[in-house]
Amino acid sequence: MDISSNDRSAMMPNYSFPDLVPEKASGSRLWDESGKEYIDFGGGIAVTSLGHCHPILMKSMEEQSKKLWHVSNYLLSKPAKELGQKIASKSFAEKVLFSNSGNEANEAAIKLARKYYFEKGDEEKYEILSFTNSFHGRSLANITLEIQNSIKLALVRYRKDL
Numbered sequence: 252m253d254i255s256s257n258d259r260s261a262m263m264p265n266y267s268f269p270d271l272v273p274e275k276a277s278g279s280r281l282w283d284e285s286g287k288e289y290i291d292f293g294g295g296i297a298v299t300s301l302g303h304c305h306p307i308l309m310k311s312m313e314e315q316s317k318k319l320w321h322v323s324n325y326l327l328s329k330p331a332k333e334l335g336q337k338i339a340s341k342s343f344a345e346k347v348l349f350s351n352s353g354n355e356a357n358e359a360a361i362k363l364a365r366k367y368y369f370e371k372g373d374e375e376k377y378e379i380l381s382f383t384n385s386f387h388g389r390s391l392a393n394i395t396l397e398i399q400n401s402i403k404l405a406l407v408r409y410r411k412d413l
Contacts, residue, residue, distance in 0.1 A: 271283055271289065272284055273289075276291065276303030276304060277302075277303050277304045278302045278303060278304070278305065279291050279302050279303075280303070281303070291303070315330065324348075324349050324350070331349060334349075335347045335349070352388065353387070353388055354387070354388025354389060354390055354393055355388075357387045357388050357390075357392075357393050357396075358388070358390055358392055358393065361379055361392055364379070365377060379396060381396040381397065385397055
């Protein structure tokens with residue numbers, strides 16, 4: 252299919268698309284339809300940046316895809332349990348939360364922080380700090396953390412206190 256990066260007729264305008272239509276990728280590199288090579292500095296947006304098509308990752312994904320493709324986190328799978336235990340054993344946490352996106356992870360972090368202080372009796376600790384020109388996700392809670400007023404005004408216009 253011939254596409255142009257400027258044809259956004261079927262896409263929500265959540266990003267300004269560059270004049271690049273990726274055709275293939277390997278490691279941290281992308282190639283466009285004409286074969287021009289780029290370094291993929293955006294691979295970590297909304298995901299963990301593991302690069303593209305790494306042979307060890309591809310082998311692991313192929314093996315797992317023949318057993319179980321995907322189940323939501325409302326079911327406990329052996330790979331999820333093993334990974335959760337591994338992460339918890341190497342961190343400060345006793346438990347982990349696997350979520351679908353950074354947006355969900357940030358929402359959970361906000362809720363857990365508020366729950367923690369509420370249960371300690373420190374209910375006055377409710378403020379969340381964020382960086383200027385930051386992006387935390389597109390939920391209302393995460394949008395209110397953003398200092399980018401143009402985004403905030405467009406998406407939560409009805410709230411005067413944001």
